[in-house]
Amino acid sequence: MTPPTPLHLSLAGQAVDVLREQVLTGEIPPGSRVNEVEVAQKLGISRGPLREAIRHLASEGLLQLVPHRGAFVPDADSDEVKALFELRAALECAAAELAASRRTDVDLVRLHEVSAASRSNYRTGQPFPYRLDLAFHQTLIDAARSPRIAEQVRLVQQRVVLLRSALDDDPPHQHASMDDHDELVKAIEDGDAARASTVMRRHLSRVCAQMLTSLNR
Known part of the structure; x- marks a missing residue:
């Protein structure tokens, strides 16, 4: 059985790096929703790898997943x-x-x-x-x-x-x-x-x- 591709080498891993940069630089500002269609098109990937990247960044606390609404960049409080x-x-x-x-x-x-x-x-x-x-x-x-x-x-x-x-x-x-x-x-x-x-x-x-x-x- 072929082992899974490590995250950092996969499309999702590449998406993690780009999306993290967009969030940390404020390109996607706090309080904003991640536009999956727009980001996927910009990265030239399907929404499947992008959603995997979003889940990864949510596990790091850089995104918040809101049921039925999508992923948001957390606001400061x-x-x-x-x-x-x-x-x-x-x-x-x-x-x-x-x-x-x-x-x-x-x-x-x-x-x-x-x-x-x-x-x-x-x-x-x-x-x-x-x-x-x-x-x-x-x-x-x-x-x-x-x-x-x-x-x-x-x-x-x-x-x-x-x-x-x-x-x-x-x-x-x-x-x-x-x-x-x-x-x-x-x-x-x-x-x-x-x-x-x-x-x-x-x-x-x-x-x-x-x-x-x-x-x-």
Whole structure:
């Protein structure tokens, strides 16, 4: 019997990648329904693989399935933001501590590189490119060498990026966040686990507060 094609190599897997990008960049904005006919035509696939992709993204929390109505991109609300950041703080403060004790010289080079790339690619007045933020946090998670934490952090971070896609840019906040990233790199470089955890908690608290403020405007 021929084994099934892995999801990442199938049409559904390719659709997952494209649809995830459309959701995270706000191309399909929060609150909107996924137009299956339009998306399938755009991707050049049938609706079968697309529906499989939609179910996969729903399992990650990036889409909501509403009976008899279809798939929708979740809207941001204060309770969801608070819950996500409670979980994110628990995971990423632990990861920062681990990174401070487990990082290699290669990890430090990469952390410096992605932190510098954030500053050089950010343009005031434009949304902060989500890939830059994810790249920094992913590099830190890689340095922690904890696959289970990494798996959960990726899912939580995606949902935060999704909720942020509908919010206005805040240049002072973005610059403060980049300063936090630099301070995190220094703490990890120094092997100071307690300081790395403290800076991460402060950083995530700042991001959460900024999102809540933007939501309540």
